[in-house]
Amino acid sequence: MVRGLELRDLSVTFSLPGGDVPAVEGVRAFFPSGEITGLIGESGCGKSVLGLAILGLLPPYAQVEGEIILDGEELSPGESRRRLGTGLGLIPQDPAESLNPARTVAAHLREALLPLRLPRSAVPERSESLLRDFGFEDPRPVLRAYPHQLSGGMQQRVLCAIGTACSPRWVLADEPTKGLDRTLRGQVRETLLSLPKRGVEGMLVITHDLALAQGLCKHIGVMYAGQLLELGPGVLEEPCHPFTRAFLAALPENGFRPMAGAAPRPGDRSEGCVFAPRCPRAAERCRRERPGISSPFPGRMVRCFLYEG
Amino acid sequence: MRDEVILEGRDITKTFRGRLGGHPRKALEGANLRLCRGEYLGLMGPSGCGKTTLARILLRLLEPDSGQVFFRGEEVTRLRGRRLLPFRRRVQLISQRPETFFDPRLRLGKSLLEPLDIFGLPRDRERIRAGLERVKLPAEILERYPHQVSGGEIQRLSLCRALLPEPEVLILDEPTSMLDISAQAQVLSILRELRGACGLTCLFITHHRETADFLCDRVQSLEAPGIPPGSVL
Structure with missing residues (x-):
């Protein structure tokens, strides 16, 4: 058994008075132990909801489907909550x-x-x-x-x-450097890097701070509109999915180039690829069908027709 | 025009009492800052060094212990009540928590009318439409509530709200620190465009050197001579 955290078709839907709002949709991923995995994407794309689902901390009106498996053992929401502290640790966002x-x-x-x-x-x-x-x-x-x-x-x-x-085995850090200055960001990064020495086996870092992700994480997952569009090592150096490329174009070193269009509002779901309305390479098929998972090279997962076959 | 000083803080000192077990904490000591018309000035420094305190004093939201603030050559430190209104209209704030500028019970369209009402300006729909266009937002957003828009959208709405009374100076206190890189790039590109379109003067507080370099003519550090650092926590 390869040790790590596995998500099998994980979906989260919020049942709200105005109707059901899907927040996370069919996420299939494996985050290996002994590695720090970064989860990046625009605000509201479902990163934090995914993290809270792993920890069993979603509110009662959230319907969770799929499986969360840690080192071969399925975690129910109750089991995840029972392990909080020593088994699973959370560094939440929004300190205030x-x-x-x-x-x-x-x-x-x-x-x-x-x-x-x-x-x-x-x-x-x-x-x-x-x-x-x-x-x-x-x-x-x-x-x-x-x-x-x-x-x-x-x-x-x-x-x-x-x-x-309590030196948990797995830590989920949700925006640990949000709003910090360069010195403090460096301090937090060093501390997170030191956690494996204190018994932490694996870490999932949700962040907007791509410099942190690059310095900290071997594997990076990219989320958009509730879906995991790309996952693997070297995503920031060699992005495949058109969304990842457009997202990275907004980095300072790439000239702060903003992405065209706006992310879909929660609940707006088209038939095709979630990124098709903003994708510079979208074809007719992208607007009709939802792409499955492709692997352009070993270790990389991409949800895009460009890499099919 | 470029050398005309539009906003200036002279020899500003501020001490807060009661933080961390009641010990007074010196936030600023003899701070000086000069903002020239049309200039984009970046203000940088580590957390807790007094950047936000200085901004709030320049905005007349906080009383300094000593020192003066001048706007277009007039001392505004002593102004009180309604006499501050013209200054308030001309010097606007953009915060890192834009959601706090919007009443959660009001549709965004209604919140955008507030600055027009406060400064006695006509409720001109055309002005609001043009403002939204400037920040690249669709008019349908006015029908939504604050919780129904993204972080990037609400920051652009707060920019629109700040621009409605036609300010001369914008003080932006880490406006992109809570945004993802995509939303950051949108806000920064708008701020860059505004410079040409409105001839705004901006004081831009940021932790990010790259952001300051992208947007600002010059960058002042709180450790620089003239603005000695406060007690850094």
Whole structure:
């Protein structure tokens, strides 16, 4: 058995008063253990929903179909939640929303360390050491602080410390560098890179920060409108799917060239390829049929007719 | 015209009390900044060094402990209440959290009327249509609510909202830091186009050197002489 996290035709649909809204559609992927996999794509394309589905943290009105398999064992939402902390760790996005405004950082860390059942006297030292790992040279005043007393960057680093407090086997980091300056982004990157030494076997990093993805991840998955369009090593260096190419054209080194058109709104689903309305290489067939998975070369998966056969 | 100073902060000092166990924290000490008409100035510096504090003081959203702010040569630091309205109209803010500019209970079209009402301007549909065109958004977006648009769209709407009262200066506080690269490129290309079309003056706060280089004529660092860094957390 190859160790890793496998998704088999994973779909997530939100049942809302206005109708069903598909957020993730038929994702088939394998994220190997011992690697950091990056998941990139435009905002709202379903990256975070996919991550929350893996962790079993979606709200009750989300219908999840397909299978999530970790090291050969299927994870139900309940099983994923049971493993949170020591088995699966989450570094959530949006620090301002994720921290409790009425609790100090020390209280947050105390709660995060509960699964380890440490003696009470060991908790402060462990909390300080965690904060030091994430760049707080003097952790004591930070432990006493409430979230509103910290800058956005500090809040983000506190969340990283909480998510990895119990040295989980798999970590899902959702935009861990969002809104941070270059120095702090570098610090978070170094910390994430150091996690495998602390028992973390695999990591899925959802990010808009392609420099982080490039420096951190061997495998990259590219999502668009709820679908995984491309996955494999070297995606940023050698993109295949027209969406990946257009997405990378917006990078600073490529001149900030914006992509034409707009992403489909949630619930807008055409018959054909989800990217066809914006694709410079779309043919008639792309608007009629949904492409299956092709493999242009070993290790790469692409959902595009251009690479069929 | 290019050398005319339009917005200036002189010798600005600000200390916050009560952060991290009640110890006062010096955010700015003797900060100076000069923005010339038509210029795009980038302001960079590490997290917590006082970039946002300086921007909020220049916008007159925060009182400095000492120092002055001048707009077109007039000191605005002492202005209060309605006397600030003309200044407010001419100096607008774009934030990294554009959703906070829109009432979640109002359709976006209604929210866009707010600046026109506040500054006593006519509710001119044509002005709104032209504003949306400038930020490359379709008119149908006006019927939606804030939660029904993407991060890039709401940032472009906040740009449209800020431009409706015809400001002379835009202060952009990390406007693209929460956006994906695709939405970032859209916002940056619009800001670049605006420069030619409206002759705007911009103070652009960013963490990204590449972004500042793409958009700005010059970049000032908070560590640079004249703007000493505050106590960095």
